[in-house]
Amino acid sequence: MLAFALKRLGLAVLVTLTVSLVSFSLLFMSGDPASAIAGENASATDIEAIRTLYGFDRPFLVQYTDWLFSALRGDFGQSYYFKLPVADLIADRLSTTMLLGICGISFALLTAVPLGVAAAVRPNSFIDRLALFLSVMGQAMPSFWFGLVLIVIFSINLGLLPPSGSSSWKNFVMPTVVLGYYAMPAIMRLTRAGMLEVLNADYIRTARAKGASEWRVMFKHALRNAVVPVVSLAAVQMGFMLGGSIVVESIFALHGAGYLAWESIARNDLPTVQALILIFSLFYIVFTFLSDLANAWLDPRIRVG
Amino acid sequence: MDDPILSVRHLTIDIPLAQGTMHAVRGIGFDLKRGETLCIVGESGSGKSLTSLAIMGLLSKKLRQKAEKLQFAGLDLRNQTPRMMRGLRGDRMAMIFQEPMTSLNPAYTIGDQLEEAYLLHRKAGKAEARARAVELLGKVGITAAESRLSQYPHQLSGGLRQRVMIAMALMCEPELIIADEPTTALDVTIQAQILRLLSDLQREMNMAMILVTHDLGIVARIADKVAVMYAGEVVEQGTAAEIFDNPRHPYTRGLLRCIPVPGKTKPGERLGSIPGIVPSLVGNFQGCAFRGRCDVAEPICSEMVPVQEEGQEHMWRCIHAAGEGASEGVSQGVRP
Amino acid sequence: MPGSIRASGWGEAMARTIETVAEEIRSPSPGAMLRRRIFGHYGLVFGIAVLTIIVLIALFAPLLTSHDPYTQDLMARMKPPFWMAGHDPDHLLGTDHLGRDYLARLLYGARISLAIGAVAALISGLIGTAMGVAAGYFGGKVDLVVTFLINVRLAMPVVLVALAVVAILGGSLEVVIVVLGLLLWDRFAVVMRSSVMQVRDLEYVNAAKAIGCSVPRIVLSEIMPNVLNNLIVVATLEMAHAILLEAALSFLGLGVQPPTPSWGLMISEGKQMMLFEPWLIAIPGVALFILVLAINLLGDGLRDVTAPENRG
Numbered sequence: 001m002l003a004f005a006l007k008r009l010g011l012a013v014l015v016t017l018t019v020s021l022v023s024f025s026l027l028f029m030s031g032d033p034a035s036a037i038a039g040e041n042a043s044a045t046d047i048e049a050i051r052t053l054y055g056f057d058r059p060f061l062v063q064y065t066d067w068l069f070s071a072l073r074g075d076f077g078q079s080y081y082f083k084l085p086v087a088d089l090i091a092d093r094l095s096t097t098m099l100l101g102i103c104g105i106s107f108a109l110l111t112a113v114p115l116g117v118a119a120a121v122r123p124n125s126f127i128d129r130l131a132l133f134l135s136v137m138g139q140a141m142p143s144f145w146f147g148l149v150l151i152v153i154f155s156i157n158l159g160l161l162p163p164s165g166s167s168s169w170k171n172f173v174m175p176t177v178v179l180g181y182y183a184m185p186a187i188m189r190l191t192r193a194g195m196l197e198v199l200n201a202d203y204i205r206t207a208r209a210k211g212a213s214e215w216r217v218m219f220k221h222a223l224r225n226a227v228v229p230v231v232s233l234a235a236v237q238m239g240f241m242l243g244g245s246i247v248v249e250s251i252f253a254l255h256g257a258g259y260l261a262w263e264s265i266a267r268n269d270l271p272t273v274q275a276l277i278l279i280f281s282l283f284y285i286v287f288t289f290l291s292d293l294a295n296a297w298l299d300p301r302i303r304v305g
Numbered sequence: 306m307d308d309p310i311l312s313v314r315h316l317t318i319d320i321p322l323a324q325g326t327m328h329a330v331r332g333i334g335f336d337l338k339r340g341e342t343l344c345i346v347g348e349s350g351s352g353k354s355l356t357s358l359a360i361m362g363l364l365s366k367k368l369r370q371k372a373e374k375l376q377f378a379g380l381d382l383r384n385q386t387p388r389m390m391r392g393l394r395g396d397r398m399a400m401i402f403q404e405p406m407t408s409l410n411p412a413y414t415i416g417d418q419l420e421e422a423y424l425l426h427r428k429a430g431k432a433e434a435r436a437r438a439v440e441l442l443g444k445v446g447i448t449a450a451e452s453r454l455s456q457y458p459h460q461l462s463g464g465l466r467q468r469v470m471i472a473m474a475l476m477c478e479p480e481l482i483i484a485d486e487p488t489t490a491l492d493v494t495i496q497a498q499i500l501r502l503l504s505d506l507q508r509e510m511n512m513a514m515i516l517v518t519h520d521l522g523i524v525a526r527i528a529d530k531v532a533v534m535y536a537g538e539v540v541e542q543g544t545a546a547e548i549f550d551n552p553r554h555p556y557t558r559g560l561l562r563c564i565p566v567p568g569k570t571k572p573g574e575r576l577g578s579i580p581g582i583v584p585s586l587v588g589n590f591q592g593c594a595f596r597g598r599c600d601v602a603e604p605i606c607s608e609m610v611p612v613q614e615e616g617q618e619h620m621w622r623c624i625h626a627a628g629e630g631a632s633e634g635v636s637q638g639v640r641p
Numbered sequence: 642m643p644g645s646i647r648a649s650g651w652g653e654a655m656a657r658t659i660e661t662v663a664e665e666i667r668s669p670s671p672g673a674m675l676r677r678r679i680f681g682h683y684g685l686v687f688g689i690a691v692l693t694i695i696v697l698i699a700l701f702a703p704l705l706t707s708h709d710p711y712t713q714d715l716m717a718r719m720k721p722p723f724w725m726a727g728h729d730p731d732h733l734l735g736t737d738h739l740g741r742d743y744l745a746r747l748l749y750g751a752r753i754s755l756a757i758g759a760v761a762a763l764i765s766g767l768i769g770t771a772m773g774v775a776a777g778y779f780g781g782k783v784d785l786v787v788t789f790l791i792n793v794r795l796a797m798p799v800v801l802v803a804l805a806v807v808a809i810l811g812g813s814l815e816v817v818i819v820v821l822g823l824l825l826w827d828r829f830a831v832v833m834r835s836s837v838m839q840v841r842d843l844e845y846v847n848a849a850k851a852i853g854c855s856v857p858r859i860v861l862s863e864i865m866p867n868v869l870n871n872l873i874v875v876a877t878l879e880m881a882h883a884i885l886l887e888a889a890l891s892f893l894g895l896g897v898q899p900p901t902p903s904w905g906l907m908i909s910e911g912k913q914m915m916l917f918e919p920w921l922i923a924i925p926g927v928a929l930f931i932l933v934l935a936i937n938l939l940g941d942g943l944r945d946v947t948a949p950e951n952r953g
Contacts, residue, residue, distance in 0.1 A: 011792065018793045026802075029809050136941075140934035142885050144892050145908055145926040152919045202407040208363055209402075210422045210473070211395035224412045236795070243798025247889050261801055262893060265808045273805050280798040300412065300457040 001303050004296055012289045016282060020071065023277040024064050027270050067274075076275035081267045086275045089260060094279075096166055096256035097245050100175055101283075105238045107180030108187055113230065116191025117223065120199060131192065135185035143244065147178045147251040164253035175252045182244060183237035190233050194226035201225070228298050235291030239284025309336035310480055310513045311360065314374035318355050318537075321367065325587045330355050331537040334374075335530070339480065342507060342514045344524040344545075346560065347534035353517045354403075356534075357483045360515075361400050362390040378480060396426040399474035401503075403486040405466035409458035415469055416454030422476040441472040445502060464495035471503065475510070482507065483515045488523070500527065521560055525549060530618065533557045536594035537586055543619035553613070553621040555599045593622070601625060685942025691935035699751040708732075708742035710749040710902040715740050722920055734924055737910060743921075746902035747928055753903045754884045754932060757818055761883035762876050764822025769829020770872060774860060776830070777837025787830060794827045803886065804895045812898045817890060821883045832875050836868035843867075870943070877940030881933045888929055904929045 034051040042050075051057050055066070070077065076086035119131040154174065155163035165171050198204065199222055207221040245258035253259070257276060264272035297303055318330035330352040337343050345353045358364050360375070362382065375382040378397060385393070394400075402408045410418060419441070420434035427434075435454065442450035445468040458466060467487060474482055484503060488496035504527040507514045518524060524531055524545070531549075532542040533556065541554035552558045559579040579598055584590070593599070596606040603624060610622045698705065714736065721728045722735040722743070729735070734743040776787035803820050810816050840846060841864065849859045865872075888905030890896030892912075897903040899910070904925040911921030 011789075014789070015792050015796050018789075019796050022793070022797065023802075026805055026809065029806065136934070136937065139937050140881070140930050142888050142892075142905075142908075142926065142929050142933070144889055144905075145922065145929065148908070148912060148915060148922050149926070152915060152922075156916060156919075202402060202404050203410040205363065206402065206408045206470070206473075207410065209361060209394055209400040211391045211393070211425050212421070213391060221410055225410070239796070240798075244800055246798075246800050246804070247893065250893060262804070265801075265804050265895060268808065273801075277798060277801055277805065280801055281796040284796045284798070298412070300414075301459045 001296060005293060008289060008292050012285050015285055016278075017068075019281040019285075020068055020278050021064065023274050023281070024067055026274060026277070028060065071275070071278065077271040079264070079269050079272045081264065081269040081272070086272050089272060090257055090275060090279060093255060093257040093260045096254060097242060097249070097258055100172065100179060100245055100248070100254065100256060101238060101242045103172055103176040104179030104241050105183060105234060107176050108183040108237065109234060111180070112184045112187035113191050113227075116188045117195055117218070117226075119188075120192045120195030121218065123196070131188055135188050138181050138185040141181075143178050143182050144247050144251055146181065147174065147248060150174045150178065151251075166254045166256070171252070171254065175248045175254055178251075179241055179245065179248050183234075183241055186237060187230060187233055191226065191230050194229055195222060198222045198226045224298075228295055231294055231298065232288070232291050235287040236284075239280075239287050242283050243280050308379075309338050309376075310378055311335075311337040311515075312374055312376040313360070314372065316356065316359060316372040316375065317370070318352065318359055318364065319369040319371075321369070322587060327585075327587045328590060329368075329537050329586060330359070331586075331590075333532070333534070333537075333539045335532055335539070335542060337481070337513045337515065337530070339513050340508070340511045341529045342504070342516060342527055343530045343532060344516045344518060344528035345532045345534055346518060346521060346524055348519060351534040352537040353519075353534055354485050357400065357485050357515060357517055360481075361394060361398060361483060362387075363394075363400075392426070395422050395474075395479075396477045397479055398481040398483070399477070399479040401467075401470050401474050401482065401484040401487045403489050405463050405470055405490060408470055409466055411458055414455050414457055415461070419454070419469070419473050419476060422473050426477050437476060438472070441475055442469070444475070444506065445469070445472045446498075447472070463491050464499065467491060467495075467499055468502070471499075471506070475506065478510060479512060481513045481515070483517070485517045486519070487516075489518075489520075496523075503527075521563070533560065536584060538594060538622065539620075540595065540623070541621035543616075543621075547616070547619040551619075553615075553619070553625075554595075554623050555601055555625070556595050557621075559598075593624075684938040685946065688935045688937070688939030688942055691931060692939060695751050695932055695935065696755065698748055699755050702745075702748040702752065705748055706742065706745045708745035710741060710745040711900050713739040713741055719914070719918060721918070722924065725920070735920070737907070737921065738914060741900075743907075743924060746907060747904070747924060750902040750904045750907065750925065750928070751932070753814065753897060753901060754887065754929070756814070757821065757887040758880035758884040758936070760818045761821040761825060761887075762880040764819065765825040765879055765883075766829050766872070766876050768823070769826030769875075770833050772826065773830040773833025774837050774864070774868075777834040778841055778856070778860060778864065780838075780841075784834070787834065791827055791830050791834075794824075797824075799824055799886065800889060803890060804893060807890060808895050812890075812896055814897050814901065817887055817896050821886055825879050825883060825886075828879060829872070829875050832871050833868060836871045837864055840864055840867045874940050874944045877936050877943065881936040881940070884929070884933055884936070 034047045034054065034056050055063060058066075067077070074087050076090070078084070079086050079089055082089055115127070115131045115134070119125075119128040122128060151163045151174065154161045161170050161173055162168075201222075204217060204221055207217045212221070242258075245256060246261050247258070248254070249256045249258035250262045257279070261273065261276045261280075263269075264276070313336075314334040315332045316330060316334065317328065317332055320327040320329050333352075333356060335343060345356065347353050355364065355368075359370050359372075360377070360382070362385070364370055372383060377393070380393075382390070409415070416435065416438055419438035420431065423429060423434040423437050424431075429437075438454060439450045442453055447453055447465065447468055453461075453469075458469075461469065471487075487503065488499050491499060500523055503514070503516075506512075516523070516527065528545040530542065531545050532539045533548070533554065534540070535556050541548065541552065541557045548557060549561070552561055556579070563579070584594055584597060586594075591609075592607040593602070593610045596602040599606070605624060609624075611624060612620060612622050614620050717729065717732070717736050718738055718740040720732050720736040720740075723730075723733050725735075732742050732744065734747060737743055737746065772787045772790065776784040803817075803824055806820050807816055810820075846859060846863050849863045854863075887896055887903065888908070891903045891905030892909040894909060897906060899906060907925040908922050908929075911918070911925070915922050
């Protein structure tokens with residue numbers, strides 16, 4: 001278990017470093033970052049001044065290590081647009097996005113897992129059909145459009161929920177549903193498939209032969225085994241969801257990190273964009289790392305070698 | 306003592322399929338007393354396992370099951386509620402399955418799973434259940450039982466897992482134990498140990514045992530009674546002596562020809578085999594199911610099969626009476 | 642528990658997460674049995690039919706409408722569609738805020754979505770399949786490298802990276818297609834890797850190795866035909882994915898640029914007026930939904946039809 005955890009941690013660190021290299025390279029994709037920052041009407045001297053100011057005249061690897069070591073200290077540089085330290089900007093916005101992510105994944109799990117279990121227990125029943133319908137719809141619906149439809153229905157026509165802002169819990173209802181619905185179909189499918197597989201397992205028959213009740217068979221013996229891959233998927237989806245928060249936050253004008261990303265991309269604020277890409281990647285890396293550890297712990301074949 | 310603990314009459318199991326109804330078990334019956342061992346023998350697909358699952362009330366709801374009589378310890382199993390069946394299962398009747406590798410839940414320790422069997426039926430504390438688990442692990446020949454309790458199934462070998470399964474089945478001292486091919490998945494050396502263990506424990510606890518197998522060598526060693534199943538029917542049944550010393554049904558004779566006999570079968574010699582395949586049981590079926598593979602079949606076999614009896618228990622389904630028309634070269638007296 | 646999990650070695654440490662992604666593809670879709678019982682392959686038939694219609698619409702858009710999707714008519718702005726009062730029979734689906742015919746924009750928009758979906762899936766399919774097949778076939782160090790790259794790719798937030806790159810390079814149809822193509826190869830690689838691993842040690846592959854067939858020959862003639870079904874299923878799913886992503890990028894204003902008739906862009910433009918004219922977002926949104934639904938049903942149907950347990 002410890003060996004596994006250490007190797008997994010080493011992998012997480014390597015992936016993080018590689019992602020940081022890629023996101024730092026983005027700055028140079030346009031060719032000359034100095035002229036990109038200076039804007040279209042800048043003179044050659046201005047561009048030169050910016051180049052020296054930001055150190056773009058140094059070799060790439062020097063700039064990268066410099067940036068990386070600052071980033072490790074929590075210093076992501078100055079935002080070109082907001083003229084503030086990037087780290088402060090992000091720290092300010094992160095709690096909103098985290099809250100949204102947690103609400104979203106909770107919504108997805110709370111709907112998908114019971115639905116998946118119910119669908120597996122009674123295949124071809126009404127609930128199985130409903131699960132199928134919701135999952136097919138969810139996979140085909142563009143989430144930004146789903147958000148707009150919700151605004152039209154619940155804000156404009158019914159006046160129940162505020163269309164934008166982040167001042168009260170009501171602001172989080174629609175974004176949670178939109179974000180959660182994005183992750184729901186995959187989790188539901190996997191829960192259902194996993195439960196179907198596990199319910200056919202020999203040890204389920206053993207449990208019944210012992211005289212265990214259906215409820216006990218379902219929740220103690222079956223779900224415990226079916227949930228293992230669902231934990232991994234939930235972590236992966238959580239990472240994807242936070243990355244996708246940029247869309248949801250911009251629809252509902254929730255001022256989180258995703259909204260910040262949208263603003264800074266639209267304004268060519270590269271240091272902020274770099275930092276955000278790294279941070280969103282880091283979320284994914286941490287979630288999947290933790291879920292692998294959780295899985296290893298849930299699966300005695302790994303826990304006790 | 307003399308009333309049978311289990312009494313089955315005309316049990317049928319139908320499986321609805323897209324192509325029609327499959328009559329997987331067709332009117333079988335037997336009686337079993339405490340302390341007796343009944344071996345149900347037959348090829349795979351002959352309905353042996355379905356029969357044992359039906360007695361346990363573990364058949365999938367999709368299958369249709371009927372019986373004229375299905376009585377266990379004076380209880381009519383046909384009209385027990387699911388809750389009452391649960392109360393019986395694991396307590397008064399228990400089952401051991403074929404696949405020890407997959408029959409234990411990988412997520413829980415051996416101790417958890419053994420104790421669960423006890424706690425479900427006895428008003429007992431964790432400590433008592435634990436003590437019982439240790440006791441039974443000792444009984445099934447597992448050393449260092451205490452430390453095994455905290456192990457997971459993947460840490461045990463197949464033979465050990467099957468011992469655990471046996472211990473689990475015996476946690477509540479059942480009156481009836483059904484073992485469905487308990488040794489098929491194990492190494493040959495382990496097979497013998499497990500069988501001896503089962504048969505010793507059965508005698509010690511005075512249980513009735515149904516052993517489902519396709520291995521006649523096993524049957525010869527531990528059976529009191531034998532039921533030979535073919536294509537969903539019991540084609541011949543009787544005491545072990547009757548079946549082995551005086552087999553009546555051509556199928557039983559064929560099966561007996563398939564076992565190597567020490568001293569008689571020369572190395573390299575071909576063992577007997579029964580040519581042909583089991584007929585499809587989908588749709589209505591008339592006459593003898595074995596006729597397509599039988600070397601003494603007559604035209605009348607496609608219309609009817611008489612049930613013939615001899616003595617107290619010996620019964621077979623064939624138009625041929627004792628000895629008549631039987632092919633030569635049947636090896637008899639294989640009982641060691 | 643599905644799959645055997647061992648805790649030793651780097652390979653296992655890396656493969657765990659990506660196996661989750663593969664699991665999604667391999668498991669039959671919910672209700673697969675149910676649908677087959679009720680409709681036969683209804684979903685598959687529906688998917689093929691609708692997709693064919695949309696492809697025909699895209700090809701023959703100029704024949705289906707006399708309007709040009711770019712021509713503005715400021716005198717005829719915001720005409721409502723045919724089911725609302727005050728509509729103009731000349732503009733069946735009304736006009737947008739610049740007086741452009743909405744039906745024409747919708748029909749020509751199908752070209753954008755299909756082009757994005759097909760070409761992006763082609764690019765990512767080539768990259769992902771090459772990586773996945775190499776990893777699955779050679780195993781060992783090659784597998785470690787590919788698995789690592791997949792992990793890196795999965796860690797990067799797609800929407801964010803795509804938006805940033807498109808913003809730096811400037812939004813255009815070509816840029817969006819290439820960026821999406823370079824980003825969406827992960828699932829191809831994951832699924833091809835595990836599919837190839839499943840067939841690489843089969844008898845006929847070993848036989849081909851034994852008689853001295855070259856690696857490209859074994860891969861192309863022995864392995865690829867056996868993993869093709871999975872490849873096609875992933876391709877349909879990634880096509881849908883690319884279409885949805887393009888729409889999202891264009892919606893955020895950082896994808897295909899105006900005045901191109903992209904459905905995502907139409908929704909974005911309609912958003913300003915959705916308070917009063919919700920049909921402006923309803924029409925392109927429903928079109929997008931139907932297209933993606935059709936592609937997904939096609940993919941689901943193909944997966945169910947080609948799943949090993951369903952082969953005669």
